[in-house]
Amino acid sequence: MKVEVTTKRKFQELKEQEIKKQATNEQEGLDSESSTFQNTAEDVQRSKPLNPELVQAASAVASSFPRSKEQAESELLAQLRRHEETTDKQRRGGTINIRNVISEMAVKRQSPAQRGVRISNRISLEMDEDGQRIKPGRSSSRSFDSGRSLKAGKRLNIFTKASPETENTLKTVSSPTIWDLEFAKEIAAVTEQPPRNGFEEMIQWTKEGILWEFPIDNEAGMDDGAEFHEHIFLEKHLKDFPKQGPIRHFMELVICGLSKNPYLSVKQKIEHIEWFRNYFEEKKEFLQEI
Amino acid sequence: MAARRVGVSSWHRVLSLSGRCGRCSSTNTALGKTVENSEDAREEIVLPRRKTWDKLAVLQTLASTVKRDPTAAHYMFQDDPYLMPRNSATARLFSLSKESGRNAAKYIIKEFPHFFDKILAEPNIPSLMPEICTPQIEGVSEEALKERINLRMVKASVDLFDQLLQAGTPVSLETTNSLLDLLCFYGDGESTQEKESEEKEDLEESEVNASEQETPKRPPQRGSHPSASRWRENNSAERIFKIMPERNAHSYCTMIRGMVKHGASAKAYDMYTELLNDRHKADVHTFNALITAVPFLKDRFLERWELIKTFLNHMAQQEVQPNVRTFNAVLKTLRRCGGVGRSMAVPVIKEMEALEIEPSLATYDHLLSIFYRTVDLAPSGIISEVLDDVEKRSFTPQDPDDGKFFISAMQVCCDLKDIKLAYRLNKAMEKGDNWKFLDMDRLNLYWSRFFSLLCMMEQIDVVLKWYKEMSPSLFYPSPKNILDLLQALDAANHLEMIPSVWEDMKQLGFSKRRDLLEELLSLMSRDQQPEEIQLAFAKCAEDIKTVHEQSGKDQAPVEWTGSALGSVTVVFSRAGRTQDAWSMMEHFQQINRIPTDLVMDEFLNCAKQTNSPDEAIKLVKLAVSLGLPSSQKLKSRVEKEFELSENQKKALESIQSDSDSSDSDSDHD
Numbered sequence: 032m033k034v035e036v037t038t039k040r041k042f043q044e045l046k047e048q049e050i051k052k053q054a055t056n057e058q059e060g061l062d063s064e065s066s067t068f069q070n071t072a073e074d075v076q077r078s079k080p081l082n083p084e085l086v087q088a089a090s091a092v093a094s095s096f097p098r099s100k101e102q103a104e105s106e107l108l109a110q111l112r113r114h115e116e117t118t119d120k121q122r123r124g125g126t127i128n129i130r131n132v133i134s135e136m137a138v139k140r141q142s143p144a145q146r147g148v149r150i151s152n153r154i155s156l157e158m159d160e161d162g163q164r165i166k167p168g169r170s171s172s173r174s175f176d177s178g179r180s181l182k183a184g185k186r187l188n189i190f191t192k193a194s195p196e197t198e199n200t201l202k203t204v205s206s207p208t209i210w211d212l213e214f215a216k217e218i219a220a221v222t223e224q225p226p227r228n229g230f231e232e233m234i235q236w237t238k239e240g241i242l243w244e245f246p247i248d249n250e251a252g253m254d255d256g257a258e259f260h261e262h263i264f265l266e267k268h269l270k271d272f273p274k275q276g277p278i279r280h281f282m283e284l285v286i287c288g289l290s291k292n293p294y295l296s297v298k299q300k301i302e303h304i305e306w307f308r309n310y311f312e313e314k315k316e317f318l319q320e321i
Numbered sequence: 322m323a324a325r326r327v328g329v330s331s332w333h334r335v336l337s338l339s340g341r342c343g344r345c346s347s348t349n350t351a352l353g354k355t356v357e358n359s360e361d362a363r364e365e366i367v368l369p370r371r372k373t374w375d376k377l378a379v380l381q382t383l384a385s386t387v388k389r390d391p392t393a394a395h396y397m398f399q400d401d402p403y404l405m406p407r408n409s410a411t412a413r414l415f416s417l418s419k420e421s422g423r424n425a426a427k428y429i430i431k432e433f434p435h436f437f438d439k440i441l442a443e444p445n446i447p448s449l450m451p452e453i454c455t456p457q458i459e460g461v462s463e464e465a466l467k468e469r470i471n472l473r474m475v476k477a478s479v480d481l482f483d484q485l486l487q488a489g490t491p492v493s494l495e496t497t498n499s500l501l502d503l504l505c506f507y508g509d510g511e512s513t514q515e516k517e518s519e520e521k522e523d524l525e526e527s528e529v530n531a532s533e534q535e536t537p538k539r540p541p542q543r544g545s546h547p548s549a550s551r552w553r554e555n556n557s558a559e560r561i562f563k564i565m566p567e568r569n570a571h572s573y574c575t576m577i578r579g580m581v582k583h584g585a586s587a588k589a590y591d592m593y594t595e596l597l598n599d600r601h602k603a604d605v606h607t608f609n610a611l612i613t614a615v616p617f618l619k620d621r622f623l624e625r626w627e628l629i630k631t632f633l634n635h636m637a638q639q640e641v642q643p644n645v646r647t648f649n650a651v652l653k654t655l656r657r658c659g660g661v662g663r664s665m666a667v668p669v670i671k672e673m674e675a676l677e678i679e680p681s682l683a684t685y686d687h688l689l690s691i692f693y694r695t696v697d698l699a700p701s702g703i704i705s706e707v708l709d710d711v712e713k714r715s716f717t718p719q720d721p722d723d724g725k726f727f728i729s730a731m732q733v734c735c736d737l738k739d740i741k742l743a744y745r746l747n748k749a750m751e752k753g754d755n756w757k758f759l760d761m762d763r764l765n766l767y768w769s770r771f772f773s774l775l776c777m778m779e780q781i782d783v784v785l786k787w788y789k790e791m792s793p794s795l796f797y798p799s800p801k802n803i804l805d806l807l808q809a810l811d812a813a814n815h816l817e818m819i820p821s822v823w824e825d826m827k828q829l830g831f832s833k834r835r836d837l838l839e840e841l842l843s844l845m846s847r848d849q850q851p852e853e854i855q856l857a858f859a860k861c862a863e864d865i866k867t868v869h870e871q872s873g874k875d876q877a878p879v880e881w882t883g884s885a886l887g888s889v890t891v892v893f894s895r896a897g898r899t900q901d902a903w904s905m906m907e908h909f910q911q912i913n914r915i916p917t918d919l920v921m922d923e924f925l926n927c928a929k930q931t932n933s934p935d936e937a938i939k940l941v942k943l944a945v946s947l948g949l950p951s952s953q954k955l956k957s958r959v960e961k962e963f964e965l966s967e968n969q970k971k972a973l974e975s976i977q978s979d980s981d982s983s984d985s986d987s988d989h990d
Contacts, residue, residue, distance in 0.1 A: 180667075180702050180703070180706060181667060181670055181688075181703060181706045181707070182706065184667035184668055184670070184671045185668055185671060186668055186671035186672040186674075186675050187630075187633070187668045187669060187671075187672045188672075189630070189633045189634055189636075189637050189672065190633070190636070190637050190642075190643060190672065190675075190676055191637075192675065192676050192677065208499070208502050208575075209473075209499075209502045209503055209506050210502060210506060210575070210578060210606065213506065217721045218718045218719065218720075218721065219718070221718040221721060221723050221724050221758065222717075222718045222754065222757035222758055223757075223760075224757050224760065225395070225396070225397045225416070225761075226396060226397070227387075227389070227395070227396050228384060228387045228396050229396070230380050230381075230383045230384035230387060231384050231396075232396070233380050234377055234380045234381060234384060237376060237377055237380065238377070239448045240446050240447060240448050241446055241448065241449065244376040245376070245379050245380070246379075251444050252443060252444020252445065253444070
């Protein structure tokens, strides 16, 4: 039964760490209690009386109970002794019959963690090579698994929480690789649902750019950077032209036409006017003659 | 002239107008503009701050006003009433075909873009235009290689890379790494090839799921590597990896991830040892991949757990922070570790809590499968705690396995036969965005299981209320659901609803399923019912009779079984339809079955009621010809209860003499 001993020892190592750290916490105190059962069971092999450390721990736990402290303490110590006896017996006896052990222990108050630990020990004892499950033990596990809970339990103690600064420094910015892109696609596909009504369909189409955005903006897609008044009110560009006369008349008509033109950008319109200015400058001599 | 008219005096007014209704922006920042109208300045008009709305705000508000219509199918099927699906198989088929139609259209646009160059939309719609898939840069250069990698052309990139090496130009480490990424992701297949094979696999898997819908256990996992392509020995990725002059951590990591993805777990482990030997650090994704590969590396539970712990310790040593997917990978592997998994799952969860990593739905899914693997181990503590956590939060997807949670949770509720947990689970699902995790197949499975649980545990009126609400808009009942419903009706003594259940069955397309028909008929024929119900049953039975007799093209007609035939006869008899009952009796000989005594008695009762002694005599003849032991009793009954004319009495006598001789050769059945 080499398997049994080694796994038991492993669990105990884990628990021993716990005991050292959390001796005062009530909930954890109970945990350590249960673990010290196993721990001291082995210790006791070497020395018959109960471990004084254990007794201290028991009294600490009992003192943290809200009521009936002495009773709790005596109960715990009695339990320890009982457990030590039975493990003694079994060690010498050879055949391990968990059912007898547990039925002998008439424990009134048992924390879920205790039960969970006991179950895990039991499972470690019965842990075979894979695929071979022990049938008879299984039925009695039903009564005990109800105690397993997610709230009470010990952690693996492998990782430590990194402080936020180290987290930031560890994050190196790199362009997303193909793995990242495909993973993002997979994640998005988990909650992708077809639209449930017409409005949701329109929402989807708007996101893809197929449907126009409401309220309708008739300048969508045309990003000129210029407001509408810069397109229409082009009078200010006529500053350099004479204030009266046929040229002015002509330029005002040009401006009227340009203001109605939706296809040119503001820059192009100004260029048009500039071109006219240059043209008339050149022809100034001819015009002066007129 | 227009320019002149708009003079300076109204310039201010124009400005104020433009300030108010300029182009609407799609950002959410509220631009506050208070413009004072200088013209009528008698009182200060303070214009309120202008709100800018998201472009989708109006639509989202409208969408929130629309609730689910319980009598209609899903929106995506509402096109043509003929094409509305009637049961879950057709629903899946139709949605897949809709999707495949879209894919076909996209394919056409991609392959023949020259047919679509006259399409001009203003403003242009980029998502509908064909995408550019051919590389623009020609020639043998690193830029060309980068472009091909971006376009995901696997073979072309490899060829170009070889050409570059032959030409002697060194390729930078970064580019080589991205090439390795591409190769490891696609595992030597092409990108389009992988998509097609994935789609085919989806179709096959969905068919498998449809047939296995009835099994209470989930279908067995297909192994943790969904991609069908395997890692070939010495493929391009390995080759390029070997000839790389220098490698950094990224190269090793991507190789490991690729090997795990394509099933070469042992090689991945060797690669990892190489990485350690070169004193590099792996990143969190690599560790996640390695942890998922653990079941393929070791067989015994303890060894698997030891290996997981080794990896986790390495992570801690290399100062790589685990994320939620690390723990999900650990729990996923623990699922395949039996007892070790059960004992080590809780410490793993506590570790997650200690590191303040929020569990995702996949975490809870793995937990449930670890603790509720067989039906015997049934602690209800874990699931209520899980539900406590799930109820409080609205989840976002973080892991591809998140979608499986609701189904496995509902399965656990069904196994535990706990209806309250199921209600809680339902509420949790309807909260926020959680409903999105159930896509159509899963939705059907989820509701189907929920309905079975309801039929088992709840009163009939609650069951019927849910039934009316849920089908056909949310789910399509499976045959098992109909059976459960019939049993629930039976238990609540509401058998008068059976004809309406039969109508539903016909609509769902289950009218040819033999088990359902048997159940239906046996329920109808079991007890004597009051008058109207009996007539309704008779109509129903007639329907079923036509089902048995008609044969569609390529379909063999449904065969009669003895019990079915007997039940139909009984129902007809009780409704007083003697002719129909007699025609049923004649069927018995055709299928070589013997009617039970009950059938004979009922028929006689019917004949007596309708006062048709001829039929009674025919029955006795039939009984005698079949060599039934009860024929004597029947004969005496006929003699006693019926008023027979002379001819009929003679006929009855003659049958008796036949009976003696037919006893001897009564083994011709």
